Amino acid sequence: MEVMLNRVLKSEDYVLQNLIQFYHYEFSQYVPVLRVNADGLFKKMGIANYWTNPEYHPFFIKVDGALAGFVMIRSNGEFSNVEQFFTLKYYAGQGVGRAAAKQVFELFPGKWRVLQVKNNYAAQAFWRKVISEYTGDRYFEKYDAKDDRSSVQEFHTDNRML
Template sequence: MNIEVRLCPKEQSFILHNLYPLYLHDIAEIWGIHPNRYGVFEKGDVPTLSEQSKLLDVWWEQPSVLFPYLITVDDVAAGFALVSTPPQVPSANIQYYLSDFFVLRTYRRQGVARRAAELVFDQFQGAWELQTNPTERNMSTQIFWRKTLNTYTGGKYSELDGVHPEKGEMLVFRFTNK
């Protein structure tokens, strides 16, 4: 199985646009989110997936600040990772923020997500942060990040309770890979 992570160019952004509604559907259960009146998992009255897709375009508008990565397995789209840098990070003293990370269910529990996360982290050296839902509904993700970060950092990461300006209470993981 060949797992790769690469920046997704604008001309291939449609691939991330295709994956994004699947991601939102997956996290809806964790966050207790319901679709809007049009059946779209999005805040407000976004009526179509096409309209929702336009909200992702910001990831190709700031190429020195926002980094949309496509995760592939044997050249097939398997997920994505969205990495932001200042000023688009939620915490001070953080150089890289893993804003969103998603691997399709088809590729889970095969080491794809762990390897993809390592490859994403290897793209940038410095102070990293990622956040996830702190509730019992999200235990598998919490366990995944603890195990992945423990292996990647040799146990040199921190875990603390925090608050995201938009999402509220979060479990925050920080590490440095310099």
């Protein structure tokens, strides 16, 4: 199984918005304000800055050439942040998310921050495991008091395990 990251082109923004519908559906259990409209759709995510601001980087996650999810990164020169990360349920437990996360860390060397909302225990466990594997347990975790105790992991790619 080959996991690849492909930069999302502006002409593919509608595909990303389609996948974001699934992301919002899954995420709505943790963020109650995410609701569908009268047409049964979640509000489109504002993603225009991913093609106009050089700090933002959208990628499709593909498995053997097929769409499997997306990752959206913000890298401002001080820190890189995982803004959104999503893989389709079909790929759960197959190492797709782990492989994609490690690839994105390699694309943006330096300091990283990865945040998960409170109560999203599956995401917290996933990111702790991936970052721990990647850094050999050399990362720092804190809770963001401003964001109602969301978990935040910080690390540097220099700590990666080769």
